[in-house]
Amino acid sequence: MEVWNRYVATRRHVEGAPTEADFEVIENTARWSPDSGEVLVKNLFLSIDPYQLNRMKVTSASHHAVDGILPGQRIAAYTAGEVVASASPEYAAGDVVVGVLGWEEYSLFDPSSPAAAATVHKVSTGGGGGFPLSHHLSVLGTSGMTAYGGLFEVSKPAKGEKVFVSAASGSVGSLAGQFAKLAGCYVVGCAGTQAKVDLLKDKLGFDDAFNYKEEPDLKSALKSLTEHFGRYFPDGIDIYFENVGGEMLEAALANMNTYGRVALSGVISEYTGAGRRAVPDLLEVIYKRITIRGFFAWDFLPKFPEFGAVIGEWIREGKVHVLEDVSDGIDSVPAAFAALFSGHNVGKKLVKLA
Amino acid sequence: MEVWNRYVATRRHVEGAPTEADFEVIENTARWSPDSGEVLVKNLFLSIDPYQLNRMKVTSASHHAVDGILPGQRIAAYTAGEVVASASPEYAAGDVVVGVLGWEEYSLFDPSSPAAAATVHKVSTGGGGGFPLSHHLSVLGTSGMTAYGGLFEVSKPAKGEKVFVSAASGSVGSLAGQFAKLAGCYVVGCAGTQAKVDLLKDKLGFDDAFNYKEEPDLKSALKSLTEHFGRYFPDGIDIYFENVGGEMLEAALANMNTYGRVALSGVISEYTGAGRRAVPDLLEVIYKRITIRGFFAWDFLPKFPEFGAVIGEWIREGKVHVLEDVSDGIDSVPAAFAALFSGHNVGKKLVKLA
Numbered sequence: 001m002e003v004w005n006r007y008v009a010t011r012r013h014v015e016g017a018p019t020e021a022d023f024e025v026i027e028n029t030a031r032w033s034p035d036s037g038e039v040l041v042k043n044l045f046l047s048i049d050p051y052q053l054n055r056m057k058v059t060s061a062s063h064h065a066v067d068g069i070l071p072g073q074r075i076a077a078y079t080a081g082e083v084v085a086s087a088s089p090e091y092a093a094g095d096v097v098v099g100v101l102g103w104e105e106y107s108l109f110d111p112s113s114p115a116a117a118a119t120v121h122k123v124s125t126g127g128g129g130g131f132p133l134s135h136h137l138s139v140l141g142t143s144g145m146t147a148y149g150g151l152f153e154v155s156k157p158a159k160g161e162k163v164f165v166s167a168a169s170g171s172v173g174s175l176a177g178q179f180a181k182l183a184g185c186y187v188v189g190c191a192g193t194q195a196k197v198d199l200l201k202d203k204l205g206f207d208d209a210f211n212y213k214e215e216p217d218l219k220s221a222l223k224s225l226t227e228h229f230g231r232y233f234p235d236g237i238d239i240y241f242e243n244v245g246g247e248m249l250e251a252a253l254a255n256m257n258t259y260g261r262v263a264l265s266g267v268i269s270e271y272t273g274a275g276r277r278a279v280p281d282l283l284e285v286i287y288k289r290i291t292i293r294g295f296f297a298w299d300f301l302p303k304f305p306e307f308g309a310v311i312g313e314w315i316r317e318g319k320v321h322v323l324e325d326v327s328d329g330i331d332s333v334p335a336a337f338a339a340l341f342s343g344h345n346v347g348k349k350l351v352k353l354a
Numbered sequence: 355m356e357v358w359n360r361y362v363a364t365r366r367h368v369e370g371a372p373t374e375a376d377f378e379v380i381e382n383t384a385r386w387s388p389d390s391g392e393v394l395v396k397n398l399f400l401s402i403d404p405y406q407l408n409r410m411k412v413t414s415a416s417h418h419a420v421d422g423i424l425p426g427q428r429i430a431a432y433t434a435g436e437v438v439a440s441a442s443p444e445y446a447a448g449d450v451v452v453g454v455l456g457w458e459e460y461s462l463f464d465p466s467s468p469a470a471a472a473t474v475h476k477v478s479t480g481g482g483g484g485f486p487l488s489h490h491l492s493v494l495g496t497s498g499m500t501a502y503g504g505l506f507e508v509s510k511p512a513k514g515e516k517v518f519v520s521a522a523s524g525s526v527g528s529l530a531g532q533f534a535k536l537a538g539c540y541v542v543g544c545a546g547t548q549a550k551v552d553l554l555k556d557k558l559g560f561d562d563a564f565n566y567k568e569e570p571d572l573k574s575a576l577k578s579l580t581e582h583f584g585r586y587f588p589d590g591i592d593i594y595f596e597n598v599g600g601e602m603l604e605a606a607l608a609n610m611n612t613y614g615r616v617a618l619s620g621v622i623s624e625y626t627g628a629g630r631r632a633v634p635d636l637l638e639v640i641y642k643r644i645t646i647r648g649f650f651a652w653d654f655l656p657k658f659p660e661f662g663a664v665i666g667e668w669i670r671e672g673k674v675h676v677l678e679d680v681s682d683g684i685d686s687v688p689a690a691f692a693a694l695f696s697g698h699n700v701g702k703k704l705v706k707l708a
């Protein structure tokens with residue numbers, strides 16, 4: 001069987017903020033044969049995640065953990081889709097699957113390869129306790145696992161602790177904040193628009209939230225942030241769920257309590273500028289005995305079923321609001337991806353196909 | 355009873371590298387009376403430690419954990435001395451004590467105060483298994499506890515792991531490196547002179563060592579350091595016992611392995627310059643899932659007896675070399691302290707009195 005496929009590729013390495021012009025949609029054919037052992041999937045949703053930008057650079061520390069992306073290449077990414085043809089006894093046409101496939105309309109995978117075995121699995125959707133398919137890329141996918149693992153495995157919150165979440169209306173932050181509330185913490189988030197701030201307070205149940213762009217003088221951003229923290233955390237910060245980096249980390253460290261913990265999930269403000277970096281005061285880290293720990297969802301892969309069961313129950317009970325921001329069609333991927341870095345998404349960014 | 359006392363004080367807040375001119379030796383009298391409940395101690399050794407510089411600044415993150423020092427004030431510091439008069443049933447004249455007293459010839463303390471109860475204790479020295487008194491301020495004091503706790507409690511080395519120690523000929527580094535060897539690790543240290551490098555390799559049993567000042571072009575220090583790491587750690591660094599900060603931390607992070615740990619004991623290169631800071635690449639921390647943890651010896655106070663028993667046994671068996679660098683007389687304190695920041699000490703800096 002041969003199907004026309006379209007996939008998204010970069011035109012060049014991307015070093016700054018990405019624009020639509022950095023990408024192209026390439027047509028090819030996906031060839032599947034009954035003796036290949038392979039499974040052909042029609043993708044229904046594509047996951048659009050900021051970390052992909054690091055893969056697009058010539059050099060990046062991300063290349064230690066995830067392959068870099070070469071211009072013109074298919075881009076591996078989480079997708080959710082439906083099996084249209086299978087040469088594997090494990091899968092049948094009509095099965096719904098989630099896993100690391102690609103930013104493309106059709107994907108082929110070999111269930112016997114270690115990579116596919118580790119990341120691709122069948123899901124049930126719709127009636128009978130199932131969740132909408134998109135949730136398997138957001139709250140029940142790596143975004144949810146990042147938030148859950150970063151909070152409960154890395155930060156280990158005690159009831160009553162004070163939690164700060166940056167990029168709090170984003171895919172991971174919106175969940176980390178809600179999970180922290182469910183753990184009995186006091187939770188404050190920051191975001192970049194008043195609408196997002198309202199969303200955090202009115203819909204997601206954050207105790208408070210602020211707009212970090214309120215202060216127009218960028219030179220005093222750090223001072224302004226420190227004033228925000230003084231106002232919102234009169235008793236200091238115990239846990240910082242970090243998605244942003246830069247001055248935000250510096251200001252948060254300056255306002256942390258003794259034995260504070262920084263769950264370093266992402267530093268999106270540092271992804272787009274080669275030189276942009278946090279310059280932490282390490283004396284804060286030493287004298288307050290702070291722990292800063294980098295992590296990502298795959299560290300918790302063996303615990304996904306356990307995490308997913310808890311999160312699923314919370315969704316059923318209406319305790320967690322799932323924010324998804326969906327664009328249509330493969331041609332919308334470049335704009336959807338670029339929007340992540342200008343703060344135009346709310347919650348998990350997905351692209352729906354066909 | 356009244357004794358003439360002399361104590362060291364700062365003349366002003368100290369913000370940069372300290373010089374002898376920043377200090378003065380002040381004479382006063384120490385008054386002890388039999389109904390005061392107090393103990394009068396003649397100090398025999400004073401501990402000279404870099405962290406005191408942070409206490410001398412107008413503002414410093416260290417003030418969260420330790421009181422700042424005002425000009426003209428006595429300076430609290432670890433000392434070892436002999437009781438000359440006691441109004442407490444717990445102490446008698448002739449007892450040898452170690453604890454947080456001060457940079458002074460005579461100290462008074464009240465054994466019923468929580469601070470003294472937590473930090474002052476009697477020690478036995480000389481024959482019968484005792485150690486030289488000075489050891490109670492170095493290898494059996496906070497330097498040893500910092501090295502032991504930072505290695506075994508914070509870094510948790512596995513046999514065969516690769517350990518990098520900066521300021522490796524210093525009071526803490528020289529012990530951390532030797533302890534890491536005893537834990538079965540591969541250990542490389544850096545220091546600032548060829549003599550120190552030789553000492554690390556020839557006497558302390560480090561697997562290797564390098565002089566970080568070898569490269570005269572400071573602008574390429576980071577590149578030079580990275581080359582050093584490439585040469586000395588072809589398989590990467592698992593544990594970084596950090597005493598220095600600045601570019602050293604940046605270069606070490608760039609050469610760390612997945613799940614690497616940074617035991618943040620001190621950042622002496624950042625103590626003397628208000629603006630000098632490490633600018634770590636947080637992508638390294640995230641994608642290699644590195645943990646950076648600040649700590650200090652007092653975090654392990656309840657474990658001091660346990661740590662001390664192990665370390666004491668190692669000394670008796672000749673497995674640990676103790677480096678002490680001793681100056682004479684209270685008037686030598688300012689020069690001894692200033693020398694810490696120009697790299698002129700080897701091992702633990704002490705001042706011997708009388």
